[in-house]
Amino acid sequence: MSIASLYALVGVGLFSLGLHAVIVYDHLLRKILAINVMGSGVFLVLISLAGRGGNSAPDPVPHAMVITGIVVAVSATALALSLMLRVAAATGRAELGEERGD
Amino acid sequence: MKWIRWLLLPLLLVLATGLGYAVLSLPDQAPGLQSAVAGQLEKSGVTNPVTAVLLNFRGYDTLLEMVVLLLALLGVWSLGASPAACEQSTPGPVLDTLTRLLVPVLVVVAGYLLWAGAHAPGGAFQAGALLGAAGVLLTLTGGRVRNGLGRRALRVALVAGMVAFMAVAVLTLQSGRELLAYPPGQAGVLILLIETAATVSIGVTLAALFLGGDPAEGNER
Amino acid sequence: MDAVVSAIPWGPVLILLPLAAGTTCFVFPSTAKTVGLVTVTLVPLAVAGLAWRLLAHGVYHHAVGGWGAPLGIDLQADGLSLLMLAMTAFVGFGVTLYATGYFKAGQSDRFWPLWLFLLAALNALFLSGDLFNLYVTLEMIGLAAVAMTALQGGRDALVGAMRYLLATLLGSLAYLMGVALLYHGYGTVDLGLLAARVTPSPVAWAALGLMSAGLVLKTALFPLHFWLPPAHASAPAPVSALLSALVVKASFYILLRLWLEIFSPMAGGVAGLLGLLGGAAVLWGSLQALRQVRVKLLVAYSTVAQIGYLFLAFPLAAGMGLTAWSAVVYLAFSHALAKAAMFLAAGNLVHFGGHDRVVDLDRVVQRLPLTAGAFALAGVSIMGLPPSGGFNGKWLLLQAAVAQGRWDIAGVMVVGGLMAAGYIFKVLGHTFTQANVPHEPSSVPARMEWAAMILACGAILLGFLAPPFLAVLAVGNPIAAGGLGS
Numbered sequence: 001m002s003i004a005s006l007y008a009l010v011g012v013g014l015f016s017l018g019l020h021a022v023i024v025y026d027h028l029l030r031k032i033l034a035i036n037v038m039g040s041g042v043f044l045v046l047i048s049l050a051g052r053g054g055n056s057a058p059d060p061v062p063h064a065m066v067i068t069g070i071v072v073a074v075s076a077t078a079l080a081l082s083l084m085l086r087v088a089a090a091t092g093r094a095e096l097g098e099e100r101g102d
Numbered sequence: 103m104k105w106i107r108w109l110l111l112p113l114l115l116v117l118a119t120g121l122g123y124a125v126l127s128l129p130d131q132a133p134g135l136q137s138a139v140a141g142q143l144e145k146s147g148v149t150n151p152v153t154a155v156l157l158n159f160r161g162y163d164t165l166l167e168m169v170v171l172l173l174a175l176l177g178v179w180s181l182g183a184s185p186a187a188c189e190q191s192t193p194g195p196v197l198d199t200l201t202r203l204l205v206p207v208l209v210v211v212a213g214y215l216l217w218a219g220a221h222a223p224g225g226a227f228q229a230g231a232l233l234g235a236a237g238v239l240l241t242l243t244g245g246r247v248r249n250g251l252g253r254r255a256l257r258v259a260l261v262a263g264m265v266a267f268m269a270v271a272v273l274t275l276q277s278g279r280e281l282l283a284y285p286p287g288q289a290g291v292l293i294l295l296i297e298t299a300a301t302v303s304i305g306v307t308l309a310a311l312f313l314g315g316d317p318a319e320g321n322e323r
Numbered sequence: 324m325d326a327v328v329s330a331i332p333w334g335p336v337l338i339l340l341p342l343a344a345g346t347t348c349f350v351f352p353s354t355a356k357t358v359g360l361v362t363v364t365l366v367p368l369a370v371a372g373l374a375w376r377l378l379a380h381g382v383y384h385h386a387v388g389g390w391g392a393p394l395g396i397d398l399q400a401d402g403l404s405l406l407m408l409a410m411t412a413f414v415g416f417g418v419t420l421y422a423t424g425y426f427k428a429g430q431s432d433r434f435w436p437l438w439l440f441l442l443a444a445l446n447a448l449f450l451s452g453d454l455f456n457l458y459v460t461l462e463m464i465g466l467a468a469v470a471m472t473a474l475q476g477g478r479d480a481l482v483g484a485m486r487y488l489l490a491t492l493l494g495s496l497a498y499l500m501g502v503a504l505l506y507h508g509y510g511t512v513d514l515g516l517l518a519a520r521v522t523p524s525p526v527a528w529a530a531l532g533l534m535s536a537g538l539v540l541k542t543a544l545f546p547l548h549f550w551l552p553p554a555h556a557s558a559p560a561p562v563s564a565l566l567s568a569l570v571v572k573a574s575f576y577i578l579l580r581l582w583l584e585i586f587s588p589m590a591g592g593v594a595g596l597l598g599l600l601g602g603a604a605v606l607w608g609s610l611q612a613l614r615q616v617r618v619k620l621l622v623a624y625s626t627v628a629q630i631g632y633l634f635l636a637f638p639l640a641a642g643m644g645l646t647a648w649s650a651v652v653y654l655a656f657s658h659a660l661a662k663a664a665m666f667l668a669a670g671n672l673v674h675f676g677g678h679d680r681v682v683d684l685d686r687v688v689q690r691l692p693l694t695a696g697a698f699a700l701a702g703v704s705i706m707g708l709p710p711s712g713g714f715n716g717k718w719l720l721l722q723a724a725v726a727q728g729r730w731d732i733a734g735v736m737v738v739g740g741l742m743a744a745g746y747i748f749k750v751l752g753h754t755f756t757q758a759n760v761p762h763e764p765s766s767v768p769a770r771m772e773w774a775a776m777i778l779a780c781g782a783i784l785l786g787f788l789a790p791p792f793l794a795v796l797a798v799g800n801p802i803a804a805g806g807l808g809s
Contacts, residue, residue, distance in 0.1 A: 001126065002130045004130070005125060005126055005128070005130070008125045008128075009122050009125055009126070012118060012121040012122050012125055013118060015118075015121070015496075015500060016114050016117055016118040016121070019114060019117070019493075020110065020111075020114050022489070022493060023106070023107075023110060024107055024110065028485065031489055032489075035489065035492050035493065035496065038493075038496045039496055041500075042496055042499050042500045042503055045125070045500065045503045045504070045507075046503045046506075046507075049125075049128065049132075049503075049507040050134060050507075052128075052129075052130060052131055052132045052134070052507075053131070053132070053133060053134060053136055054131045056133075056136055056137075057136055057140075057151070058134075058136070059134025059135055059136050059139075060135075060136065060139050060151035060152045060154070060155050061134065061135045061139065061155050061159075061160070061506075062134070062503075062506065062507075063152045063155070064152055064155040064156040064160060064163075065163075065455055065506075067152070067156060067227055068156075068163055068164065068167045068455075068459065069499065070227075071167050071170070071171060071227060071304075072167060072170050072459065072462045074308070074311075075170050075171050075173070075174030075175075075311075075462075075466065076174065076462065076465075076466060076488070076492055078174050078175075078178060078311040078312075079174045079177045079178055079466060079469065079470070079488065080485075080488055080489070080492070081314075082177075082178040082181050082314050082315065083177075083181065083469070083473060083481065083484060083485050083488060084485065085314065086181050086182070086473070086476075086481050087481050087482055087485050090477075090478040090481050090482075091478060091481075091482065096482060096485060096486055097482070120525075120528075120529055120532070121500075121504075121529055121533075123525055123529075124504060124525040124526045124528070124529035124530075125504075127524065127525040127526060128507055128508060128526060132507070132510070133510070134507075134510060135393060135394065135510065135511075138393065138394045139394065142390065142394060158388060159388060159390050159394050159395050160388075160395065160396055160455075161387075161388060162387045162388065162396050162456065163396065163455065163456055163459050166444075166447065166456070166459045166460060166463060167459055169342065169440055169443070169444075169463055170459065170462055170463050170466060172349075172440075173437070173440055173463060173466040173467050173470065174466055176349070176433065176436055176437055176440075176467075176470055177437075177466060177467075177469060177470030177473070179433070180430075180433040180437070180470055180473065180474055181473060181476075182476065254350070257349060257350045258350060260349075261346050261349060261350060264342070264346060265346060268339060268342060268343055268346070271335070271339060272339065275332055275335055275339075279389060280332075280385060280386055280387060280388065280389045281332065281334075281335040281385065281387045281388070281398075282387055282388045283387075283388050283389035284388075
């Protein structure tokens with residue numbers, strides 16, 4: 001197992017842990033944090049496997065993808081946090097509550 | 103939905119194992135697109151391969167990503183006025199002094215990162231993030247940011263990066279080339295132009311996102 | 324003439340035009356409505372230009388930056404993309420017309436930039452040939468859609484928007500993980516190159532599973548549909564129309580592309596699973612729609628059911644790929660027009676009476692004849708009665724099912740159609756009656772009624788346009804390559 005694979009496995013682990021947390025926890029802030037952890041896992045997989053070129057330089061395309069991904073994640077997190085504050089103000093708790101009709 | 107939680111752990115274990123197996127099945131050494139990027143690097147106008155990918159080879163993604171930033175801000179603004187908490191914080195002497203010292207440093211380093219992006223790690227997003235941090239720091243120390251720019255000026259600053267990018271895009275189309283195909287020789291200049299406008303936009307957007315709502319609506323109350 | 328039309332870069336135009344318009348609306352809010360109307364009038368013209376180019380010269384390719392895959396990003400359009408772009412353009416026109424009359428001053432400033440950026444994102448998605456670029460467009464669409472859902476505030480809308488945002492982010496991340504695996508496995512994220520390089524392998528299987536799961540969540544297939552009814556029902560009416568008609572089709576389109584081009588040699592078992600879930604969606608969604616008390620929730624559950632029909636084609640495609648996939652595209656297009664018309668009509672009902680409870684609809688037929696007519700015509704397409712686009716789609720799907728002996732799928736479709744008739748007629752029946760508690764109606768602007776009617780007529784008209792529709796779909800042969808398992 002090379003170093004790159006090790007980091008990529010950590011990324012897979014983060015992705016799975018984040019997925020678990022998103023589904024299991026009720027509080028919105030924990031869900032948002034869990035999504036961020038999942039995002040970090042995906043970025044880790046992208047970046048770590050980009051260094052498999054042997055003696056040549058790492059592959060710059062995944063690096064650019066991760067930069068783009070980070071900006072998207074920041075934007076989405078900002079919107080999610082503002083929305084969470086409004087939900088908490090409207091319903092009194094920062095949780096989604098039971099879904100109706102299903 | 104409680105029963106889902108019992109089903110969840112085994113399912114996630116299967117998922118993690120499957121993904122792990124897929125990752126391990128990848129060869130230890132594999133060529134990526136390094137050679138393709140290196141081959142075209144001189145024509146890209148910059149010497150840092152990541153900046154070349156971000157602003158030239160895959161510049162279209164960067165344009166769309168700036169729209170994503172703006173969309174997040176639009177979403178936050180459409181939720182209502184920014185919470186009052188930001189306006190009333192009065193900084194203690196330590197934070198106040200630190201801010202006065204740090205903000206100019208942040209701005210200068212941002213400018214350096216922007217310039218350095220052509221030949222070293224750096225570029226518009228990194229510089230924009232620093233400017234955003236400066237904006238957040240200013241907000242935390244008394245909300246002086248919101249009185250700085252008028253409504254129209256703020257909006258222009260927010261879209262400056264996108265407008266620069268779209269202007270270059272239209273110019274490339276009009277001259278008969280493909281979308282965002284920079285004329286050879288001018289690529290470096292165009293990239294710097296776009297990045298400068300983008301740095302300003304990104305910094306202002308990030309600072310505005312921190313406010314958590316529409317600053318203009320707050321002023322009208 | 325042909326030289327002039329074909330020389331114009333229609334792909335970039337379709338993307339840059341709404342982007343520029345959205346930026347203008349953002350910086351100069353007072354011009355928003357005019358800019359919006361001008362843009363949605365120009366976009367169908369641009370789609371027509373692209374259609375001309377496509378029919379004259381075959382598949383449209385545009386290498387952004389001049390680099391070409393795998394280094395750069397490619398825009399490409401074949402018959403399938405063109406039909407999706409046309410769907411976006413026409414639904415967009417109708418909804419824009421409606422929105423000029425719907426929003427009050429403050430919210431209008433917020434709506435127009437969001438909608439125009441959403442339009443740009445949809446066009447960019449249907450034109451994109453690069454998996455990572457598709458991810459960025461998916462996020463654009465997701466954020467714009469969530470922002471529009473929460474536009475008018477209100478507890479239900481905010482909670483619905485929050486749930487929608489979490490679901491869409493989860494789906495995008497699963498998709499992105501799949502893209503990461505595919506890139507590192509095969510060295511490119513370009514659709515065309517991947518189609519040539521991908522072979523069944525652990526990486527390809529993992530990517531197939533992840534990307535399908537993420538896109539299925541974003542398309543709200545049962546049982547991952549939990550976020551759709553609250554979000555679509557509590558959003559403002561034009562936003563609900565856009566969400567049900569266009570946004571869910573965007574992620575479905577990506578799933579379709581992936582299956583047709585990249586994963587076609589691998590996917591037999593998963594196709595069966597998707598078909599099963601599709602059938603469950605049809606039955607469950609229709610059942611829930613029958614139980615609903617409010618029109619908007621009823622229409623939202625109808626969307627859940629109609630999305631199920633789209634997935635019924637997956638197990639049928641192994642044998643009769645062309646028929647099954649043509650049915651899917653036909654159903655998607657007709658559903659977009661019909662569902663948008665239904666949500667706009669529901670919006671009119673809310674505007675008129677201040678509520679949308681089915682049993683309290685008060686003599687709508689006499690007082691809002693256009694709205695009731697629009698709802699009825701849209702219902703014809705949803706039920707799958709001739710002549711309508713929905714009928715053509717269901718007919719093709721039934722043909723594929725019966726020819727392969729899949730009586731279970733055919734049975735689900737028939738039962739689904741009957742239940743659709745049930746909930747449509749439930750609403751229509753109440754539009755004829757007087758409510759127990761009559762109330763003072765507010766008048767509905769004419770353009771809002773006409774917008775709903777135009778879209779509903781479009782759904783019916785689609786029923787007469789089968790030959791040109793199928794001819795356009797054949798351009799570039801997107802489907803011929805993609806019989807599952809074949």
